[in-house]
Amino acid sequence: MDLEKFKVHGEPLIYGAMISIALATIGILVGLTYFKKWGYLWREWLTTVDHKKIGIMYILAALLMLFRGGVDALMMRLQTAAPEMKFLDAQHYNEVFTTHGLIMILFMAMPFIIGLMNVIIPLQIGARDVAFPRLNAVSFWLFFMGAMLLNISFVVGGSPDAGWSAYFPLASIEFSPTVGNNYYSLALQISGIGTLITGVNFIVTILKMRAPGMTLMKMPMFTWSVLITNIIIVFAFPVLTVALALMMFDRLFGSQFFTMANGGMDMLWANLFWVWGHPEVYIVILPAFGIYSEIIATFSKKNLYGYKSMVFSMVIISLLSFLVWAHHFYTMGQGVMVNSFFSITTMAIAVPTGVKIFNWLFTLRKGRITFTTPMLYTLAFIPIFTIGGVTGVMLAMASADYQYHNTMFLVAHFHYVLIPGAVFAVIAGFHYWFPKVFGFRLNERLGKHAFWWIIISFNVTFFPMFFLGLMGMTRRMYTYSEETGFGPLNMLSFVGALGLAIGFVILVYNIYWSTRYMPRDTTGDPWDARTLEWATPSPIPAYNFAIVPKVKSLDPFWESKQKNVPLYEDKITKIHLPNNTGKPFILGVIFFFLGFFLVFSMWIPAVVAGIGVLIMLGAMSFDRDEGFYVSAKEVEATEKKLRGETV
Amino acid sequence: MKIDASKPLEYSTEENSNKIFGFWVFLGAEIPLFATLFTVYFVMVDRFASGPSGAEIFEIGPVLISTFLLLTSSFTIGLAVHAMRLGYKKAMMFFMGITLLMGLGFIGIEIEEFLTYVHEGATLQTSGFLSSLFVLLGTHGAHVSFGFLWGVVIMIQLWRQGITPANANKTFIFSLFWHFLDVVWIFIFSFVYLKGLM
Ligand code: HEM
Ligand SMILES: [Cu+2]
Numbered sequence: 001m002d003l004e005k006f007k008v009h010g011e012p013l014i015y016g017a018m019i020s021i022a023l024a025t026i027g028i029l030v031g032l033t034y035f036k037k038w039g040y041l042w043r044e045w046l047t048t049v050d051h052k053k054i055g056i057m058y059i060l061a062a063l064l065m066l067f068r069g070g071v072d073a074l075m076m077r078l079q080t081a082a083p084e085m086k087f088l089d090a091q092h093y094n095e096v097f098t099t100h101g102l103i104m105i106l107f108m109a110m111p112f113i114i115g116l117m118n119v120i121i122p123l124q125i126g127a128r129d130v131a132f133p134r135l136n137a138v139s140f141w142l143f144f145m146g147a148m149l150l151n152i153s154f155v156v157g158g159s160p161d162a163g164w165s166a167y168f169p170l171a172s173i174e175f176s177p178t179v180g181n182n183y184y185s186l187a188l189q190i191s192g193i194g195t196l197i198t199g200v201n202f203i204v205t206i207l208k209m210r211a212p213g214m215t216l217m218k219m220p221m222f223t224w225s226v227l228i229t230n231i232i233i234v235f236a237f238p239v240l241t242v243a244l245a246l247m248m249f250d251r252l253f254g255s256q257f258f259t260m261a262n263g264g265m266d267m268l269w270a271n272l273f274w275v276w277g278h279p280e281v282y283i284v285i286l287p288a289f290g291i292y293s294e295i296i297a298t299f300s301k302k303n304l305y306g307y308k309s310m311v312f313s314m315v316i317i318s319l320l321s322f323l324v325w326a327h328h329f330y331t332m333g334q335g336v337m338v339n340s341f342f343s344i345t346t347m348a349i350a351v352p353t354g355v356k357i358f359n360w361l362f363t364l365r366k367g368r369i370t371f372t373t374p375m376l377y378t379l380a381f382i383p384i385f386t387i388g389g390v391t392g393v394m395l396a397m398a399s400a401d402y403q404y405h406n407t408m409f410l411v412a413h414f415h416y417v418l419i420p421g422a423v424f425a426v427i428a429g430f431h432y433w434f435p436k437v438f439g440f441r442l443n444e445r446l447g448k449h450a451f452w453w454i455i456i457s458f459n460v461t462f463f464p465m466f467f468l469g470l471m472g473m474t475r476r477m478y479t480y481s482e483e484t485g486f487g488p489l490n491m492l493s494f495v496g497a498l499g500l501a502i503g504f505v506i507l508v509y510n511i512y513w514s515t516r517y518m519p520r521d522t523t524g525d526p527w528d529a530r531t532l533e534w535a536t537p538s539p540i541p542a543y544n545f546a547i548v549p550k551v552k553s554l555d556p557f558w559e560s561k562q563k564n565v566p567l568y569e570d571k572i573t574k575i576h577l578p579n580n581t582g583k584p585f586i587l588g589v590i591f592f593f594l595g596f597f598l599v600f601s602m603w604i605p606a607v608v609a610g611i612g613v614l615i616m617l618g619a620m621s622f623d624r625d626e627g628f629y630v631s632a633k634e635v636e637a638t639e640k641k642l643r644g645e646t647v
Numbered sequence: 648m649k650i651d652a653s654k655p656l657e658y659s660t661e662e663n664s665n666k667i668f669g670f671w672v673f674l675g676a677e678i679p680l681f682a683t684l685f686t687v688y689f690v691m692v693d694r695f696a697s698g699p700s701g702a703e704i705f706e707i708g709p710v711l712i713s714t715f716l717l718l719t720s721s722f723t724i725g726l727a728v729h730a731m732r733l734g735y736k737k738a739m740m741f742f743m744g745i746t747l748l749m750g751l752g753f754i755g756i757e758i759e760e761f762l763t764y765v766h767e768g769a770t771l772q773t774s775g776f777l778s779s780l781f782v783l784l785g786t787h788g789a790h791v792s793f794g795f796l797w798g799v800v801i802m803i804q805l806w807r808q809g810i811t812p813a814n815a816n817k818t819f820i821f822s823l824f825w826h827f828l829d830v831v832w833i834f835i836f837s838f839v840y841l842k843g844l845m
Pocket of ligand 1: 419
């Protein structure tokens, strides 16, 4: 075999990355062995089917990927901080902006949201688990292995380098001859299948497992947003599946889908990619809207203003999200009529979005507002996201977009939507729900420190990019000359990026500090909140609800506190739970190898791994999980202990 | 596990009815999957470069046989589910067996067809049209092959454990899958073969 193709050459940076990956891996292995934690890891995490633990693993993976994507971002900003920098060469700059985009969207924002959704949705609807707990584990491991596959590309064989949108013909074997874009097609495929399964699982969970009395119009807003998001997933991800498969066929088997000769059509890729890609943006942003809605209602001590119009506007947004894809390539020659159509649909999205913004503002109006860390992120989100939205409408005008297209103006725009729209939201949600999962709050003082660092630095980083774009600096440009005059603003942006890094360090330090020093919360409801998840004790026991609640209104927990009506009418009885299983993890590992072998066109091992996948699926079909029961006595004891009573 | 005797066996537990609903949602995802493949095919259908067009390579004979096999097998899987509802394990296994055999016949004809194309010099690499043809047919064929293996696994379980709620559930879901593949095939038959031959 040709070992050459596994190697990545040159650059001390790459060797540094290799060494640090190797050291970290050895460190983890040694640590696990030394502290005798292998059994614990296997029993409690790798084989778990508990939606809360799966959610925590999603979030941990997302934080790890935030670090990776953030380091990529810092490297890019350093490279462009001054004219003619020699930190990254053109090829590595290409690899870095490609993996940055991919990781941030697919392996950071999305899993973070899916993690929160895993932890919270069953609790918000008063259920004991998701509809298919084992399938949920399969989803997680497929996502995780896909993420790992993409991450090793940097040191084994080389990363994808044609941008996160991988336009053809650039991404074809002819113009991107390294294995990088093979990784792209396979890593995304594997994790995409996981996401699709998540979509099915949560649609069934939300539609079929709600507590008695919770009609659709009594669902919390976060649950609504997640339901709509998952419907988008189910309709959008199959398009990505096909697009990636065709890409794989083109690159590995020489088919002619996106080629320039023999009847291929390169624009077909751009269309397929964005038919999935634009809905994808809403997949990460709609749940964020849900998170903000919960936080605003809780910390204003008011019902969400305009509940029905909130739901309705999300439905409209989800429909429109499938009708705007061509706004990503107005300049690529599809003619006036097509551009006009997509221009109008794109601008139309601003209407339901505006409705939501006003609803949030009206919820705040005359509310008794408390400025907690999650609330601060929410309040910062509103104006910043609005800047993102307004610049979005500027880009939506097809004729004007000829000026902005593929400049730093665009880069500034989408960071102004994605960062407040997704990242601030998951951070806010993380602070908000943290006590539910772990039984103590994060420190508010450190939280606010981090907040101010992040908010200010965010604007310092990205606001200058609007001007850079208008001055004519194109995106994905690895360096520029002194005369362009781009230098100072880029330096400012680099300083901002450093500030963001400091903010994130404080945020992570806060997790460490709070774990050690924060007092335990025995109320289960530290924020005086409204929805069902706060009716459980913290940290949430494995079975979630000792008794399934009866829902009579929107915000049932708030009602029950205000009017002193009981949520629970039945007695505690024994509770049925599913058993753990190692099969989803093993399936994920086999998928990882299948992907890896295909990336390097190692056909025989790939066939073996493919058969392995089939065998595992067969084995899972034979599985007969009867689950087990937690006795009523045990449940009572757990409840008392978590509520701080002595047993 | 609570069993509700008023419902058919395959729906009798909450888990079972959730699984069936979940599978419908999954089929909801299969629709955009095949819709995308069809779209790609329609975009590519006239882009045969220097290779052959559909009219030059399609042969109606084998296609009719495979259509007949697949449509009939959709009928026999219906009979299997009917037998299941009546509790006739042997009849059920028999009809499922027939279904799978016809599925196997279908796959055989498809492989034969692909080999003929390749033999005539019409390969995946030849043209955009042929790439999209192979991938559209291949995806459907892969679904049928996967369905075949899945059906075998279910039959083993039926044979060992009889018609339990879990097995009834699996068989029913399998039948949904099989019918769905039939529907997709009808589209392929009409819009790929018949239209191509016209
Ligand atoms: C944390 C601070 C961040 C910084 C400093 C940063 C910086 C950058 C820069 C400088 C580029 C443009 C590279 C170029 O065109 O030369 C870029 C591209 C991009 N960023 Fe970020 N980014 C950050 C966070 C995020 C987040 C959170 C997301 C998504 C949720 C994201 C998504 C993207 C995408 C999709 C691209 C386009 C990649 C491509 O051109 O293929 N970024 N980022
Ligand atoms: Cu878009």
